[in-house]
Amino acid sequence: MSAHQPHVRWQNVGDDELTVHLVRDILNVIDDDLWVAAACTDRLVNDLDVQRELLELGLSRTSLAVDRARTSLVQGSESGPLCTKRTLNAYFRQVPADAQLCQLRTIFLDRLDRLSSFVEIHKVVQLQWEKSDDIDSEWEDDPWDYDPEETSSSSKPDLLPAADSRIPLSKFLVMDLVDIACFFASLELYSAVHILMTHHSSVLWPFRFVVLSSIPAHAPPSKYSELLPAYDISQGAESMPLSQSWRSESDWVESHDVRAALTDLQALPHIGLDAHAMLSPVGGLLDPVGLAAWYAQRAEDVVASTGMLDIALATVQHGISxxxxxxxxxxxxxxxxxxxVYDAPQPSDSSDAEDWTLDRWKSLEPAQVLQAYLAHSTQESVAGDMTRLVMPYLFVLESRAERAGQSDPDLAVNLLYDYVLRAPLPVAAAIFEASKPTLPLPQRIIRNDEDLARLALSCLYGSDSLSEWSTMSSIFECLPAWDIQPGTEDEADEADATIASLGAFVTPSTTISRCSAADLLLFFKPLPLVSLSRALNILDVHLMCGEILSRWSVPVPLRWFPQSASDVVEQRARANRMARRTGSSLGEMKSKDDWEWLLEDMHKLRATSKAGIRGAFGLMSEVDISSIFLSGLLSSSLFDIAREFLHKKPSKLSLPAPVVEDTCLSVSREFYDNASSANFKVGDMRLAYDCLAVWRPSERLSRERDFIEATSRISSYNVYSRPGVKLSPIEMRLTTDRLSLISRILSGTVDAYKHTQVILDLLYKLGYKGDAVAEVKTLAMLSDTALQAEDFTRAYETSQRMVETVLQLRAGTPAGPEDPAFRKACEVCWVACYQLGRHPEFKDVDKKLVVLGRALEFCPEDKLSDILTSWRRLQRDDLESRRESISNRSTTYQRRPAANRKSAPSLQAKLTDLRLPMAPLINADAAALAGRAFNRVASTLPFTVGGRGRSNAPEDSSGLGLNGEDVSAHASRVLQRGIGWLLGADES
Known part of the structure; x- marks a missing residue:
């Protein structure tokens, strides 16, 4: 075939080389309509004019085939529609070329329509880009230095080939229309989508929701509102949008019968109509439920994918409109x-922001919604946030309840009150401030005055705060002040009883560990107006008292006041802490003015208000307050200031002298008990000692001072409570028998017994001054210690002093020997004398006889036998010793030379050696002499037992009987026989 033939020439011309003239020049000379039509279909170029020429030329070459087919159809139309279809089928089978031409004609018609849409879309998009360029030009001096070219290339998807090759004309004519519409929708080219939906509705209408889903979720619905579905109330279904074809009339090949015939012959090519069957096309109109479901799903998708609630809300609002x-x-x-999300206060740190979804929002309870709205509200913003956020929400809740037929007039109020009860005090204070009765009612958050009072009482008495007194006072200032005339006594009693029961209500129990503010609201809710007014008066007093206690560093929660209103012990304990903690925690409390201020505040806490409401210390007397104040002052060791308060006239402390003494003693003992050193010149012991000098001297104070001095002296002896640990002051005070302290000194110090007077002075300072029994016991311990040290001289001297003390006690005791104290002293005395008198190493017989005689005088009757046995043994040994002495002396005398020999000693000399009183022996027999000698010796012995009862003791081993005999007479006979034997008398 020659290269100059039209067919070869057409095949050799490239798409980019085609022009309108060349198309006409080559194809018009070809007579084969099917070949020309196929050639026009096969060529897709981006040049608009060339493409239009190809489509129009191809369409013109199909006209004859349409005419022939229509002629055949007219001939068979008399048999009905089925025959029409059969006629077409038969004709197309007989003339397949005409079937192919009719098929190509449908393609040309579709492409011409698309070409028109392409041209229209190009205009609209071009205009949009021009507007965009104008906007970009306004930002030439943009501080972020945008690159216009970069912005243009990345965000302007042109439709023309020169602008964007993604959808050139050649592809636009053959691509699936649904894909094209979705592509434009994803680029937010809504005008282009609208053009397609308007002029190609037959294809795109079933896939309208697929196209809408391609629109970015962040796109505002106002920009594509014409694409969104609407509701036709007259039809009760989705409204059908306006459809407008590019051609005023449809072509014959587009009729239903022709398309059906071509489809049966499989002559109609696939042009993408079934490509999106998997997308579930919706050909029919949606009912109201379906429309609402689509809008709801679209809103949820927007929130889930972007979180842009405003876009989701605008979408739903468009659906409603x-x-x-x-x-x-x-x-x-x-x-x-x-x-x-947008209006509520957000956390300062964006990382702490929460992610909200519609599902999460729907899962919240109303109380949780209020908490979410105000989670980051401050004291300054909470009132405004309540008005802007919470009040509209509460209104919505009420409206929904009414629509659901479950109207609850208290729903919003209860939610609001519940939040206030749970809010921190500063936040609650701001809400009360925005609810003051002085504000116009529509502007108030809490609009009921009585509820306002109940909420405030519940919040304040249910709070654990110890420091927010100014906030509490500001809440009180927001409460209503009712002008209530004095009512009956029964009403006042009822109000006071209610408040009194409040103390029991807020006190923890085994069932409720803590009473919350919500619980308290249930308590205050039944109170009538009179009781509420009375409760506010009581609250005023409690707030004043709370501020005072907080000022002096002993704060309490507000509920403490009703709890302690009838508990004087608790009030006294708090007053003690107030007076004591002031001195310990406030270093600046060094001046008298500060302490006067404290005393004044303590009296304020005791005072009763004009309304008859007692303060925090209302159950305490003035003396209680003053004594506690003085105790705190003394415990701060400010003794000079204390003296000024006590002695300066007029005194601000109205205290009786015994109370002052008790207070001084109590504080002094506290210092004493806390002292680590017993030396009364340093540390706490010094404070304990000086504290006793604040008040006038008295016997009680002197005794305490003596005891402190005694404690200091005992510590100098290094007395130990256990090995390596010295006896502490508190151990000395807790010692029940303080004589044991003297015993420890004597046992632990070698020569302590030598200082009798020092030990006795210590005894007196330990509190035993005037106690003869304790003195006797101490002297007995001294005597025993000296005896163990074999210092018999000191032992004897001490025992003699002990005997004198006992005799003085007997002389000064009205009851005589029957006095219990005297009996105790005698018991100690005779034992000590007996131990000394029978000690074998004590050689002074005369002294031993003296102490044994004292033992006989003071011992009980059942001990006489033992003591007399020791007496007789001591006497026998003494007589034998003297006999040996006389015998040795006679032998020595006989051996002397006559010149040196003196006359023998007379009997009078012997009696003198026996230390018996001298008496004339001429004309006297031995028995009389012995009787007179014993009487004179016995007269010097302290035998005074006539007042005692008789003893039933058995006879001793020597045959000395005591039954039925006077002890004194018995002792006389014993001594008479001994002295008579010594003088040579007849023992018979």
């Missing part, structure tokens, strides 16, 4: 959630 029913509640939820 388009008549779609059942979207009101969704709009409310989105609007309320949008307020939470």
């Amino acid at each position: 388009s008549g779609v029913p059942d979207l009101d509640q969704l709009e409310e939820d989105l609007g309320l959630l949008a307020r939470l």
Whole structure:
């Protein structure tokens, strides 16, 4: 075939080389309509004019085939529609070339329509880009230095080949229309989508929701509102949008019968109509439920993918404005959630922000919603946040309840009150400030005055705060002041009883560990107006008392006041802490003015208000307050200031002298008990000692001072409570028998017994001054210690002093020997004398006889036998010793030379050696002499037992009987026989 033939020439011309003239020049000379039509179909170029020429030329070459087919159809139309279809089928089978031409004609018609859409879309998009360029030009001096070219290339998808090759004309004519529409929708070219939906609705209408889903979720619905579905109330279904074809009339080949015939012959090519069957096309009109579901799903998708609640809300609002029913509640939820996300206060750190979804919002309880709205509200913003956020939400809740037929007038109020009860005090104070009765009612958050009072009482008495007194006072200032005339006594009693029961209500129990503010609201809710007014008066007093206690560093929660209103022990304990902690924690409390201020505040706490309401210390007397104050002052060791308060006239402390003494003693003992050193010149012991000098001297104070001095002296002896640990002052005070302290000194110090007077002075300072029994016991311990040290001289001297003490006690005791104290002293005395008198190493017989005689005088009757046995043994040994002495002396005398020999000693000399009184022996027999000698010796012995009862002791081993005999007479006979034997008398 020659290269100049039209067919070869057409095949050799490239698509880019084609022009309108060349198309006409080559194809018009070819007579084969099917070949020309196929050639025009095969060529797709980007040049608009060339492509139009190809389509129009190809369409013109199919006209004859259409005419022939229509002629055949007319001939068979008399048999009905089925025959028409059969006629066409038969004709197309007989003339396949005409079937192919009719098929190509449908392609040309579709492409011409698309070409028109392409041209229209190009205009619209070009205009949009021009507007965009104008906007970009306004930002030439943009501080972020945008690159216009970069912006243009990345965000302007042109339709023309020169601008963007993604959808050139050659592809636009053959691509699936659904894909094209989705592509334009994803680029937010809504005008292009609208053009396609308007002029190709037959293809795109079933896939309208697929196209809408391609629109970015962040796109505002106002920009593509014409694409969104609407509701036709007259039809009760989705409204059908306006459809407008590019051609005023449809072509014959587009009729139903022709398309059916071509389809049966499989002559109609696939042009993408079934490509999106998997997308579930929706060919019919949606009912109201379906429309509402689509809008709801679209809103949820927007929130889930972007979190842009405003876009979701705008989408739903458009649906409502388009008549779609059942979207009101969704709009409310989105609007309320949008307020939470956009209008509610957010955390300062963006990383702490929460992610909110519609599902999460719907899962919240109303109380949780209020908490979410105000989670980051401050004291300054909470009132405004309440008005902007919470009040609209509460209104929505009420409206929903009414629509559901479950109207609850208290629903919003209860939610609001519950939040206030749980809020921190500063936040609650701001809400009360915005609810003051002086504000116009519509502007108030809490609008009921009685509820305002109940809420305030519940919040304040249910709070654990110890420092927010100014905030509490500001809440009180916001409460109503009712002008209530004095009522009956019964009403006042009822109010006071209610407040008194409040103390029991807020006190923890085994069932309730803590009473919350919500519980207290239940308590205050039944109170009538009179009781509420009385409760506010009581609250005023409690707040004043709370501020005072907080000022002096002993704060309490507000509920402490009703709890302690009838508990004087608790009030006294708090007053003690107030007086004591002031001195210990406030270093600046060094001046008298500060302490006067404290005393004044303590009296304020005791005072009763004009309304008859007692303060925090209302159960305490003035003396209680003053004594506690003085105790705190003394415990701070400010003794000079204490003297000024006590002695300066007029005194601000109205205290009786015994109370002052008791206070001084109590504080002094506290210092004493806390002292680590017993030396009364340093540390706490010095303070204990000086504290006793604040008040006038008295016997009680002197005794305490003596005891402190005694404690200091005992510590100098290094007395130990256990090995290596010295006896502490508190151990000395807790010692029940303080004589044991003297015993420890004597046992632990070698020569302590030598200082009798020192030990006795210590005894007196230990509190035994005037106690003869204790003195006797101490002297006995001294005597025993000296005896163990074999210092018999000191032992004897001490025992003699002990005997004198006992005799003085007997002389000064009205009851005589029957006095219990005297009996105790005698018991100690005779034992000590007996131990000394029978000690074998004590050689002074005369002294031993003296102490044994004292033992006989003071011992009980059942001990006489033992003591007399020791007496007789001591006497026998003494006589034998003297006999040996006389015998040795006689032998020595006989051996002397006559010149040196003296006359023998007379009997008078012997009696003198026996230390018996001298008496004339002429004309006297031995028995009389012995009797007179014993009487004179016995007269010097302290035998005074006539007042005692008789003893039933058995006879001793020597045959000395005591039954039925006078002890004194018995002793006389014993001594008479001994002295008579010594003088040579007849022992018979």
